[in-house]
Amino acid sequence: MQYITLNDGVQIPQVGLGVWRVSDAEAYGAVTTALEAGYRHVDTAAAYENEGGVGRAIRDSGIPRKDVFLTTKLWNGDHGYDAALRAFDKSLERLGTEYVDLYLIHWPVPEQDLYIESWRALEKIHSDGRARAIGVSNFSAETLERLVKESKKVPSINQIELHPYFCQPAMRQLNEKLGIVTEDWSPLGQGGDLLQEPVLTRIGDAKGKTAAQVVLRWHIQLGDVVIPKSVTASRIVENIDVFDFELTSAEMDEITELRRDDGRIGPDPDHFNYVG
Numbered sequence: 001m002q003y004i005t006l007n008d009g010v011q012i013p014q015v016g017l018g019v020w021r022v023s024d025a026e027a028y029g030a031v032t033t034a035l036e037a038g039y040r041h042v043d044t045a046a047a048y049e050n051e052g053g054v055g056r057a058i059r060d061s062g063i064p065r066k067d068v069f070l071t072t073k074l075w076n077g078d079h080g081y082d083a084a085l086r087a088f089d090k091s092l093e094r095l096g097t098e099y100v101d102l103y104l105i106h107w108p109v110p111e112q113d114l115y116i117e118s119w120r121a122l123e124k125i126h127s128d129g130r131a132r133a134i135g136v137s138n139f140s141a142e143t144l145e146r147l148v149k150e151s152k153k154v155p156s157i158n159q160i161e162l163h164p165y166f167c168q169p170a171m172r173q174l175n176e177k178l179g180i181v182t183e184d185w186s187p188l189g190q191g192g193d194l195l196q197e198p199v200l201t202r203i204g205d206a207k208g209k210t211a212a213q214v215v216l217r218w219h220i221q222l223g224d225v226v227i228p229k230s231v232t233a234s235r236i237v238e239n240i241d242v243f244d245f246e247l248t249s250a251e252m253d254e255i256t257e258l259r260r261d262d263g264r265i266g267p268d269p270d271h272f273n274y275v276g
Helices: 024-037 051-060 081-095 115-127 141-150 169-177 192-196 198-207 211-222 233-240 249-256
Strands: 003-005 011-013 041-043 069-074 100-105 131-137 157-161 181-185
Touching: 024 051, 024 233, 051 069, 051 081, 069 081, 081 100, 081 115, 100 115, 100 157, 115 131, 115 141, 131 181, 141 169, 157 169, 169 181, 192 198, 192 211, 198 211, 198 249, 211 233, 211 249
Parallel strands: 041 069, 069 100, 100 131, 131 157, 157 181
Antiparallel strands: 003 011
16 A cells, blocks of 8 residues: 655555445445455545444454544535534544544535635644544635635645546646645546546556556556545455556556546536535
């Protein structure tokens, strides 16, 4: 495993397990498999409704809590200073832990215009030692720059949709300029067409790796944190087996050139205002 140091000195494993759209019971099994395979980073969220299963799996693993990097997120309907503090308490209760390693604002929800208040709550949570690091998810240039301008603490991470079809070079550049680590969700483009791309299968065949492993290695060499999601044991193991080969600069460029003008899969964060 490789680690990245965040702007507050906290180290995060560069590869983690994502558990979006995974039931509580499935999350328990997936996290158990991942920890046995060597993962030490799990990314969940209140909105996923599986914090309980994630927390149980970590406790039952026998691995010391300090050795597992645990992320969860504030949901859209819990924005605002007091509401965010209450939501964090509930997440800790469901996870069965006294702290998390990283707490994120899941979406800025611009129409609500409460994300600055929510961030102040996260700053308090961080200063109280209940989150070792704090950050944001799905923040655009507009919302991120406003947050940094109006806040005391710069986020440690901005977790955004990023994969070869949707490379987000401008957003990565802004994050880097602000001293914020980029963390990539849906790093495999949710499978499908991306993993059938001839360039990926060709590179993979030459290196004895799958197309998915090639894509994950691309994320790693970009310098990002990456959180592939799977509930299949063999794929969970496969997704962490990406530290024994390297892509050339030419291969990195070939993969980046897969980008599409319409490559976004998820919602546009500047217009995503769902709070249900």
